[in-house]
Amino acid sequence: MAGIYPFLNLIARPGGGWLSDRIGRKLTLTIAFAGITASYLVLSMVENSWSIWLVVGITIITGIFSQAGSGAVFAMVPLVQRRMTGQIAGMAGAYGNVGAVTFLTVNSLVDYNQFFLFIGIVAGLVFALILFFLEEPKGQIAETMPDGTVQMIDIK
Numbered sequence: 001m002a003g004i005y006p007f008l009n010l011i012a013r014p015g016g017g018w019l020s021d022r023i024g025r026k027l028t029l030t031i032a033f034a035g036i037t038a039s040y041l042v043l044s045m046v047e048n049s050w051s052i053w054l055v056v057g058i059t060i061i062t063g064i065f066s067q068a069g070s071g072a073v074f075a076m077v078p079l080v081q082r083r084m085t086g087q088i089a090g091m092a093g094a095y096g097n098v099g100a101v102t103f104l105t106v107n108s109l110v111d112y113n114q115f116f117l118f119i120g121i122v123a124g125l126v127f128a129l130i131l132f133f134l135e136e137p138k139g140q141i142a143e144t145m146p147d148g149t150v151q152m153i154d155i156k
Contacts, residue, residue: 001056008063016071025079026136028072033127035065040120044113070096079136082143082153 020028039062046055073092080088107115140152 001059004060005063008060009067012064012067013071013074016068017075018071019068020072020075024136025072025076026130026134028075029069029130029134030127032065032069032072033123033130036062036069037120037123037127039065040116040123044115044117044120046113046116079141079155083146 016028016032039058042058043055043062046058074089077089077092078085103115103119106118110118137155140154143151143153145151
């Protein structure tokens with residue numbers, strides 16, 4: 001089981017970025033976070049009576065949505081400010097690690113059902129923020145170059 005997750009990461013994370021490039025970043029993030037929210041809420045209801053294969057399947061689906069969401073987040077990075085893509089990508093990765101530590105801390109304080117419920121609620125809040133506040137640029141964005149000139153960049 002542990003070997004499945006890194007393999008999913010190799011496929012789903014670039015897949016989330018690829019999907020963002022094809023159908024749009026906001027739509028991809030919306031789909032990913034709807035899946036993340038739903039799958040973690042389902043995991044919060046797991047009981048001993050559930051089939052191990054069902055739980056493993058839900059966990060795999062959760063991993064696919066989570067990693068695709070990560071790829072979609074990184075697809076947003078160049079839209080912040082193109083010449084600072086490396087810095088912004090580094091910050092996105094760093095905040096992801098802060099989130100991981102936060103969730104691990106919560107995991108150490110509550111039982112697993114509460115932990116998955118917590119993740120589902122947080123994902124639901126992020127899902128709502130994406131739906132109501134994320135505006136994906138369309139057409140062109142302006143970038144001020146170091147010499148003060150303005151360059152228009154096509155957004156696809």
